[in-house]
Amino acid sequence: MTGQSNITNPADFVNPANLANPAASERHGKYERLIAAAKKENTIKVAVAHPCDEVSLTGAVEAKELGLIEPILVGPAERIRAIATKAGLDLTAVEIVDAQHSHESAAKAVELVSSGKVEALMKGSLHTDELMGAAVSKQAGIRTSRRISHCFVMDVPNHPDALIVTDAAINIAPTLEDKVDIIQNAIDLAHALGVEDVRVAILSAMETVNSKVPSTIEAAALCKMAERGQITGAILDGPLALDNAISPEAAAIKKIVSPVAGRANVLAVPDLEAGNMLAKSLSFLAGADAAGIVLGARAPIILTSRADSVITRLASCAVAVMVAAARRKSASASIA
Known part of the structure; x- marks a missing residue:
């Protein structure tokens, strides 16, 4: 992988919301620059596995609103919509793939990678072992030689x-x-x-x-x-x-x-x-x-924790965007 971002003046990447609070901007300066660099790349489609709590669903929607990802939510559709309504989240333009339970959510999310429909996976409210178990499955997983x-x-x-x-x-x-x-x-x-x-x-x-x-x-x-x-x-x-x-x-x-x-x-x-x-x-x-x-794996997997701050969740999505962009550039260079 050889793709690199072109980061120029760090001042260009300061979050305007932090301009009135220099301490806040300095506190997250590295992540602010990372997110700004990722926003210059193409938005990527991400399968979000089982976003069945307010924290994980809000994180996916916030990353969408920031222009980092286009989430495809994989999980119990009615439950996801109910959580969105309670949290005041608009899912009008968000695709939902219905799945009965967390194991099925993980399997269907991984399948979206295998089919080439998404460029990344994102952990929702399911356990990490469930998502990684589906990802490394010998039958339907997305392992590589690495x-x-x-x-x-x-x-x-x-x-x-x-x-x-x-x-x-x-x-x-x-x-x-x-x-x-x-x-x-x-x-x-x-x-x-x-x-x-x-x-x-x-x-x-x-x-x-x-x-x-x-x-x-x-x-x-x-x-x-x-x-x-x-x-x-x-x-x-x-x-x-x-x-x-x-x-x-x-x-x-x-x-x-x-x-x-x-x-x-x-x-x-x-x-x-x-x-x-x-x-x-x-x-x-x-x-x-x-x-x-x-x-x-064949796609980057975004792992977030319920204890993560908003900026950390967005930074995790930004990392996946940069990885996906580098892979596209590397693939293009190989073809050329």
Whole structure:
């Protein structure tokens, strides 16, 4: 995936609603710019699986009103309309595909991807396992040769760049081979978001290779694999501890000379537990927002949480728009 957005003057992308509140605009500045860049791309059709609560249905409608997506709602039609009426949402121009229950909603949403009717999936109020189970089904799923993995695109206050954290939601204990795909998915995502210099820090508890800590051995192997062209599109370094991955001062104190140390924009974690704790620590202790996307399937999958803010939900949709746009550009370039 090589498509990149052309982000020019960040001032162009400030939400007018925040002009009277500079603190609010600065707080979500990275997401504001991401959403504005996505609005310059074509609107994408998205199958929203089982949006049977007010939060998930409102998120899909808000993304539509912003011009990011054209949702196709998949679930119990009468129930969805009742929720919309209660929430004051207008579904007049929104297509609804009737499904009896959440499992059928997931299956029919995935089928819309398989048929080419939509370019992305979006999780509604069903459990993540239900949607992902349908997506990875050997019979009717949308798997590719690439391993499916999750990325958080995190807007951390007072940190200069957005951080991609992977994998914090799908792969519990990834093997070395799994991590090749997990990292490549994240690199491709970074390029789709317009990041020219992708710098991947492979995290561990320390920055030295130690045979007693398997994640340090794997980090060293992954870096060598990148040198051999088995991972492309980025500079990798590891093992790196979190502090010397994102803090130039910490990297300098440890005397780590590297184009990645202190400047990483992709953080590859050892396993799901570490990734989940890192992402939630940034969210709940540092006030970060975390837009979620699943990659490696035939279409990006937007994963949202009931606890997500409006801006985070919109940012997750914007990420999917940018990924879909990059895929179209890559496909066009291949044909040419």
